[in-house]
Amino acid sequence: MASKDRTRTICQVLYYLSILSLYLVPFLLAGVWFYADQLVAGNGLIPDSVIQHPLPVSTKCFMVLLMAVMISPAYWGLFSLHRFLAACCAEDYLTIQNSRYLKRFAFGLVGTAFLSPITGAILSVILTLHRPAGQKMLAINISSNQIIMVAIGGLLFVLANLIQRASLIAEENAQIV
Amino acid sequence: MRIYITLDVMLAKRKVTSRDLARHVGITEQNLSLLKSGKVKGVRFATLEKICEFLNCQPGDILQYQENENRMVA
Numbered sequence: 456m457a458s459k460d461r462t463r464t465i466c467q468v469l470y471y472l473s474i475l476s477l478y479l480v481p482f483l484l485a486g487v488w489f490y491a492d493q494l495v496a497g498n499g500l501i502p503d504s505v506i507q508h509p510l511p512v513s514t515k516c517f518m519v520l521l522m523a524v525m526i527s528p529a530y531w532g533l534f535s536l537h538r539f540l541a542a543c544c545a546e547d548y549l550t551i552q553n554s555r556y557l558k559r560f561a562f563g564l565v566g567t568a569f570l571s572p573i574t575g576a577i578l579s580v581i582l583t584l585h586r587p588a589g590q591k592m593l594a595i596n597i598s599s600n601q602i603i604m605v606a607i608g609g610l611l612f613v614l615a616n617l618i619q620r621a622s623l624i625a626e627e628n629a630q631i632v
Numbered sequence: 633m634r635i636y637i638t639l640d641v642m643l644a645k646r647k648v649t650s651r652d653l654a655r656h657v658g659i660t661e662q663n664l665s666l667l668k669s670g671k672v673k674g675v676r677f678a679t680l681e682k683i684c685e686f687l688n689c690q691p692g693d694i695l696q697y698q699e700n701e702n703r704m705v706a
Contacts, residue, residue: 627673630672630673630674631672631673631674631675631676632659632663632664632666632667632672632674632675632676632679
């Protein structure tokens with residue numbers, strides 16, 4: 456199989472995966488609502504004993520809302536990635552628009568990585584809000600996941616810039632007969 | 633640009649159609665039209681070679697350098 460065909464095949468697989476992810480994310484939010492208690496119990500930051508079980512509806516609402524806020528940049532980025540991959544499936548790799556899509560995906564990843572500790576901290580406050588004064592908690596968690604997401608986002612941003620430069624060269628090359 | 637392409641003159645001299653030349657060179661008629669009107673940024677040596685081969689001419693016969701008008705007046 457030629458290298459170009461292989462790239463196209465990989466792009467097609469990733470394209471279908473991105474579509475699947477775009478449909479799955481809203482269900483993930485619904486899952487947060489239904490499995491909120493289990494998610495909170497296994498968070499590893501706040502002891503389960505200080506959390507009120509079953510969670511009140513307001514807390515569940517906040518959880519879903521915070522999760523939506525946290526993943527919204529990644530979701531926006533995923534949408535751009537889906538467009539980027541659609542263009543790649545049509546073997547239209549080197550365009551400035553494609554570099555913009557990839558940059559958006561990179562920004563989406565970095566945005567979610569930065570929002571994650573913030574939403575986590577807010578959630579910890581909400582979960583221990585019912586506790587008496589002095590027992591309320593604020594937990595800030597920065598894990599390797601976020602660091603990896605920022606690193607991948609940065610790498611994709613660099614790649615997007617390279618695609619932009621390459622597309623300019625390709626554009627100029629197309630004007631040579 | 634001060635490099636002018638006089639390919640259409642050469643085509644008329646040799647009584648050759650653009651279609652035949654495009655077919656020989658291996659480029660589309662559209663690209664040949666862009667080349668004739670000077671709306672391209674460059675010409676590959678391979679393209680130039682095939683044009684010269686088909687028209688039996690020198691590169692200088694189809695490319696012309698014209699000096700700046702101000703300089704010419706001075």
